[in-house]
Amino acid sequence: MRASANASSAAPHTPVLYQEVLAALQPKAASRYIDGTLGAGGHAIGILDASSPTGQLLGIDRDPLALDLARERLMIFGDRVHLCHGSFSEMVSHARAIGWDEVDGIILDLGLSSMQISDDARGFSLKNEGPLDMRFDPSQILTAADIVNHYSERQLADLIWLYGEEPQARRIARAVAANRPLKTTRELAELIEQIAGRSRRRIHPATRTFQAIRIAVNDELHALECGLSEAVSLLKPSGRVAVIAFHSLEDRLVKQYFRKESQECICPPSQPICTCGHHAQIRVITRRPIRPGEDEVARNPRSRSARLRVAERL
Numbered sequence: 001m002r003a004s005a006n007a008s009s010a011a012p013h014t015p016v017l018y019q020e021v022l023a024a025l026q027p028k029a030a031s032r033y034i035d036g037t038l039g040a041g042g043h044a045i046g047i048l049d050a051s052s053p054t055g056q057l058l059g060i061d062r063d064p065l066a067l068d069l070a071r072e073r074l075m076i077f078g079d080r081v082h083l084c085h086g087s088f089s090e091m092v093s094h095a096r097a098i099g100w101d102e103v104d105g106i107i108l109d110l111g112l113s114s115m116q117i118s119d120d121a122r123g124f125s126l127k128n129e130g131p132l133d134m135r136f137d138p139s140q141i142l143t144a145a146d147i148v149n150h151y152s153e154r155q156l157a158d159l160i161w162l163y164g165e166e167p168q169a170r171r172i173a174r175a176v177a178a179n180r181p182l183k184t185t186r187e188l189a190e191l192i193e194q195i196a197g198r199s200r201r202r203i204h205p206a207t208r209t210f211q212a213i214r215i216a217v218n219d220e221l222h223a224l225e226c227g228l229s230e231a232v233s234l235l236k237p238s239g240r241v242a243v244i245a246f247h248s249l250e251d252r253l254v255k256q257y258f259r260k261e262s263q264e265c266i267c268p269p270s271q272p273i274c275t276c277g278h279h280a281q282i283r284v285i286t287r288r289p290i291r292p293g294e295d296e297v298a299r300n301p302r303s304r305s306a307r308l309r310v311a312e313r314l
């Protein structure tokens with residue numbers, strides 16, 4: 001009998017670009033897939049359904065609470081599902097631990113889930129009162145409070161500029177340093193609102209700073225760099241990796257990685273003879289990123305900044 005679960009009915013998190021991810025990965029029976037950002041298991045359900053009755057999936061997440069929820073939602077698929085608490089940046093060893101040397105498809109749906117944003121105690125949301133936490137993995141030592149209250153003003157300014165692309169990074173860092181210790185997300189958001197002002201910008205003035213601190217707490221860009229290279233090394237020929245990014249820093253990193261790994265030679269154009277020894281490993285399937293349509297954005301406003309890029313192993 002074909003097991004079937006619904007990815008969106010009563011889902012605590014609506015999977016973004018769901019049909020587009022399935023169209024990209026083309027899941028098939030008797031194949032192996034990795035969902036490196038399992039979350040509530042929305043994309044995983046789609047992959048398992050489409051690869052019935054014998055496709056298998058390894059779901060990885062840094063957040064044990066997400067894994068608990070996904071475990072329940074994916075129970076219907078029985079032993080076709082393997083779950084792992086860890087980072088996709090180490091997916092090769094997570095796959096080897098269950099005896100997999102190569103896989104047919106990989107999805108990375110970056111960032112955080114609706115469950116994480118709406119849980120005030122996790123400290124991700126600038127709209128609610130919560131501790132300055134922002135860890136995907138609550139067993140990690142570094143929290144947002146450590147960064148906000150102990151980094152030097154200079155370190156803070158650099159981080160907010162680099163990871164938030166916030167033009168007022170220096171002013172914000174100065175204000176934070178002058179008002180420490182800060183304990184809650186609301187204190188931080190209100191302080192930034194006071195000094196950066198509620199301009200006509202649509203987004204809250206603290207949005208970019210919160211993004212920057214979250215990226216730093218979870219070392220997200222480094223994890224993504226490692227994750228992309230591990231993903232490509234695990235794919236079978238014709239296997240595909242699909243990555244959904246939610247901000248330009250992530251998307252740029254994915255685009256540049258795909259471009260580099262799809263080139264035979266990465267020597268500077270001015271160099272007459274190739275000395276790099278580089279070889280193309282992938283073919284880029286999406287010349288431009290796939291964006292959600294108006295319907296999806298209306299149904300799920302969180303999807304509005306999503307960009308999906310797909311590559312295929314040569």
Ligand SMILES: C[S@@+](CC[C@H](N)C(=O)[O-])C[C@H]1O[C@@H](n2cnc3c(N)ncnc32)[C@H](O)[C@@H]1O
Nearest residue numbers: 015037039040041042043061062063087088109
């Ligand atoms: C946008 S949600 C994924 C939602 C999922 N696709 C769904 O349909 O339910 C992103 C998830 O990735 C997890 N995550 C973020 N960085 C990670 C990493 N480096 N390794 C593993 N999981 C990560 C977060 O904890 C979060 O649960």
